[in-house]
Amino acid sequence: xxxxxxxxxxxxxxxxxVVTALLLIVGTPIAWWLARTRSALKGVxxxxxxxxxxxxxxxxxxxxxITMGPHGPVGRLTEALGLGLLPFTFPGLVIASVFYSLPFxxxxxxxxxxxxxxxxxxxxxxxxxxxxxxxxSVAVPMAKPGFLSGAILGFAHTVGxxxxxxxIGGNIPDKTRVVSVQIxxxxxxxxxAEAHWLAGGMVxxxxxxxxxxxxxxxxxxxxxxx
Amino acid sequence: MSGEIRxxxxxxxxxxxxxxxxxLPGRGVSALFGHSGSGKTTCLRALAGLERAPGGYCAIGxxxxxxxxxxxxxxxxxxxxxxxFQEASLFPHLSVRRNMEFGQKRTSTAERRFALPDVAExxxxxxxxxxxxxxxxxGERQRVAIARALLAAPRxxxxxxxxxxxxxxxxHEILPYLERLHRELELPVVYVSHAxxxxxxxxxxxxLLDAGRVVAxxxxxxxxxxxxxxxxxxxxxxxxxxxxxxxxxADDLTRLDFAGGAIYVxxxxxxxxxxxxxxxxxxxxxLALAPAEQSSILNCVPAGVVDLAPTDTPGHVLVxxxxxxxxxxxxxxxxxxxxxxxxxxxxxxxxxxxxxxVG
Numbered sequence: 002x003x004x005x006x007x008x009x010x011x012x013x014x015x016x017x018x019v020v021t022a023l024l025l026i027v028g029t030p031i032a033w034w035l036a037r038t039r040s041a042l043k044g045v046x047x048x049x050x051x052x053x054x055x056x057x058x059x060x061x062x063x064x065x066x067i068t069m070g071p072h073g074p075v076g077r078l079t080e081a082l083g084l085g086l087l088p089f090t091f092p093g094l095v096i097a098s099v100f101y102s103l104p105f106x107x108x109x110x111x112x113x114x115x116x117x118x119x120x121x122x123x124x125x126x127x128x129x130x131x132x133x134x135x136x137x138s139v140a141v142p143m144a145k146p147g148f149l150s151g152a153i154l155g156f157a158h159t160v161g162x163x164x165x166x167x168x169i170g171g172n173i174p175d176k177t178r179v180v181s182v183q184i185x186x187x188x189x190x191x192x193x194a195e196a197h198w199l200a201g202g203m204v205x206x207x208x209x210x211x212x213x214x215x216x217x218x219x220x221x222x223x224x225x226x227x
Numbered sequence: 228m229s230g231e232i233r234x235x236x237x238x239x240x241x242x243x244x245x246x247x248x249x250x251l252p253g254r255g256v257s258a259l260f261g262h263s264g265s266g267k268t269t270c271l272r273a274l275a276g277l278e279r280a281p282g283g284y285c286a287i288g289x290x291x292x293x294x295x296x297x298x299x300x301x302x303x304x305x306x307x308x309x310x311x312f313q314e315a316s317l318f319p320h321l322s323v324r325r326n327m328e329f330g331q332k333r334t335s336t337a338e339r340r341f342a343l344p345d346v347a348e349x350x351x352x353x354x355x356x357x358x359x360x361x362x363x364x365x366g367e368r369q370r371v372a373i374a375r376a377l378l379a380a381p382r383x384x385x386x387x388x389x390x391x392x393x394x395x396x397x398x399h400e401i402l403p404y405l406e407r408l409h410r411e412l413e414l415p416v417v418y419v420s421h422a423x424x425x426x427x428x429x430x431x432x433x434x435l436l437d438a439g440r441v442v443a444x445x446x447x448x449x450x451x452x453x454x455x456x457x458x459x460x461x462x463x464x465x466x467x468x469x470x471x472x473x474x475x476x477a478d479d480l481t482r483l484d485f486a487g488g489a490i491y492v493x494x495x496x497x498x499x500x501x502x503x504x505x506x507x508x509x510x511x512x513x514l515a516l517a518p519a520e521q522s523s524i525l526n527c528v529p530a531g532v533v534d535l536a537p538t539d540t541p542g543h544v545l546v547x548x549x550x551x552x553x554x555x556x557x558x559x560x561x562x563x564x565x566x567x568x569x570x571x572x573x574x575x576x577x578x579x580x581x582x583x584x585v586g
Contacts, residue, residue: 120316123277126303127310128330128379135304138329142320 006199008175009183016091016179017159020098021106024155025148027099028106032151033136035107036114051104058101062168065097069169094170094177101165102158106151113147114140150214157210161203230288232257232383232415236273236280238266238439245269245280245439251432253288256409256416258426258447261436267419270436271387274417275310276303287382287415307338309376311386315368317360323371324356330379338380341412346374349411350404366397370404377412384408384416390425398425405429427467427506428585452554454536454545464538464545464556465508467585472501480525483582487550488528492582506583509545512557513578516567526579530555534571535564548577 035047053061069075069087076086087093117140125135141148163181170177172186180199187196231253238245245266251257259267272278274285276292279300285293292301309330317326327343347353350370360368369389376384389405390398402425409416409429420426426433426447433450435442443450451466470483472495481495483503490505497503518527530550538545544564548555555577559569567575 120312120314121318123303124310124312124316124318125329126277127275127306127308128375129304129333130329131302131304134333139318143318145320 005174005178006183006195009178009180009199010202012091012175012177013160013179013181016094016098017156019095020102020159021152021156023095023099024102024106025152028103028110028151028155029148031103032107032110032147033114033140035111050107053101054104058162058164059168061101062097062165065100065165065169069093069096088169089171089173089177091170091176094166097165097169098159098162101162102155105158106155109150109154110144110147113144113150116147117143153210153214157207161207230290230382232274232417233284233286234270234274235284236270237282238269238273238278238280243269243439245273247436247439247441249434249441249444251415251417251434253415254413255431256418256429257432257434258430259417259419259434259436260421260423260426260430262421264438265436266439267421267436268387269439271310271385271417271419274383275308275385276301276306277310290382307380307382309379309381309384311369311372311376311384311389313388313392315360315365315372317363317368317371317375319360321360322356323352323358323360323363326360326371327356327375327378330375334380339378340380341377343378346377349407350374364397365393366400369393369397369401373404373408377408377414381414384414386416386418388419388421390422391420402428423463424506424583424585427465427583428504448554452547452556454534454547454556463508464510464558465506466554466556468505468507468553468555470503470505472497472499472503474499485553487530487553487555490526490528490579490582492584495584504585506585507555507579508581508583509556509558511580511582512548512555513580514546514557514559514563514567514569515576515578518576519578522578524578524580526582527576528555528579530575530577532569532571532573532575535569550577 031046031050035043066088067073069079071080071086079085079087087096121139121143122135125139130138161181163185166177166179166182172178172182180203184196184199187193187199232249232251234247234249236245236247243264243266247266247270259270261267269278273280273283282295283293284295291299292306293299318329321329327346331339331343344353347356350373352367352370352374355363355367355371360371363371373389390401393401406429418429430447432445433447434444435450435456443453443456448466456464468485470485470490473482473484473489475481475494479494480491481493483490483492483505495503528550530548533547533549536545538558540558542561543558544561546557546559546564546569548557557577
């Protein structure tokens with residue numbers, strides 16, 4: 002495995018870590034709202050969050066490219082703020098990945114919040130815990146398996162993305178060239194040995210992630226027992 | 228510390244309407260009794276502040292928790308109360324001890340009234356403190372839930388059918404603890420139940436709810452001895468008699484003394500002098516003008532007729548009696564009432580066919 006390969010692996014891990022952290026911050030309030038709201042907007046928001054599950058990454062990438070591009074509203078804003086344009090940069094790739102992996106994080110957490118039900122939170126309220134207190138001391142610990150699943154799935158899905166990276170990130174070494182793109186480059190150049198190293202690594206990584214998810218996740222284990 | 232509870236709630240959800248105006252004593256156990264759908268749980272949730280009844284009013288002593296006329300609503304977490312739900316609702320991620328400390332940690336030291344070891348000892352859970360909730364039996368879980376509620380320094384304890392989810396054995400395991408709570412703590416309790424035996428055993432004050440309205444409210448026996456209760460309660464008509472274990476006799480009978488005389492029951496394990504509550508159903512009481520010497524019925528106490536009322540059982544009437552200050556109810560046929568010329572003021576003998584010990 003050459004230096005560019007290691008750089009790609011490093012970049013991929015960095016991207017997935019940053020994206021997972023952001024997804025937990027952004028996804029948790031969305032999941033909480035979706036789990037508890039009786040608003041008519043629940044269906045709409047739920048559907049929007051789930052869109053990346055069914056859309057080809059190229060479609061999402063295309064629209065993000067336009068929005069963040071020089072003529073898009075976000076692009077104008079970032080330029081006005083002196084941040085330059087986001088496409089084909091690492092931050093741009095992070096933003097695109099957050100959108101793309103959102104449902105993989107929101108849905109497990111939302112399911113976990115829904116499974117808790119109203120009662121433990123009511124019990125917490127009668128024990129003098131305000132809503133914010135009860136959220137941190139009861140809801141989050143009780144939803145821990147959901148957070149674990151969400152984080153693992155979000156991380157793994159970010160590692161595995163390809164289409165949206167090409168659309169938004171391009172193929173810039175150390176900035177946007179992640180493992181999946183690097184494999185593509187190797188194959189294009191008929192460097193099958195190098196491609197094997199990376200591709201085999203991805204298979205092993207993905208298998209281990211899913212194995213961890215299905216073996217150690219207490220939520221899934223409980224569901225099997227019941 | 229004590230203070231009476233005033234509550235007025237009006238909830239209208241189309242199918243279900245609740246319209247109650249309650250004054251409950253600031254001590255002892257007040258039971259909200261009614262069949263499912265009578266509104267007793269909604270009433271309790273409104274008291275707890277878990278539901279906000281529009282236009283409602285709720286105060287304990289001088290502390291007003293809800294007064295919609297002034298737009299005041301204190302949310303549940305700012306009310307000094309404890310709630311025990313039908314399911315224990317312990318936090319599964321915390322040990323028994325941490326569950327118990329949950330509410331305690333959130334009260335000020337000055338407010339605290341009970342110490343954790345004392346409460347653990349009162350409820351017999353001292354040996355369970357390091358366990359996790361999923362390692363407890365249903366009865367143990369419910370006792371931990373009660374302990375947890377007590378440690379949050381409540382001014383009032385609200386219990387929503389705390390025994391309904393338990394089997395008979397577990398119920399009998401918990402009831403003595405509830406009685407202990409009642410005896411040893413100066414804490415008003417509002418106890419929601421649809422089980423007459425629990426109410427007879429624990430309550431001092433009884434509120435009957437039917438279809439979202441208060442049918443009767445008052446001291447336990449005043450309510451139980453009323454003749455005008457709706458059909459829903461008439462089948463269980465009966466009174467509760469406070470007795471004392473007087474003697475254990477040689478033929479395996481125990482004599483219980485009460486204000487109006489004595490009754491015999493099968494040998495009871497409690498020591499002489501122990502107070503014991505008995506429930507006497509109206510359907511188990513028959514009337515005789517003279518003490519029946521030639522009868523197998525052992526329990527026969529002199530009583531005077533107070534009044535009569537028709538019942539919903541065809542051909543029957545309900546007779547209210549006074550046995551030396553203890554009210555009794557008897558359900559007899561109209562034919563017998565006419566034959567014996569039963570009328571208010573008549574002195575006669577009440578034969579009690581069976582007695583249910585509830586305490």
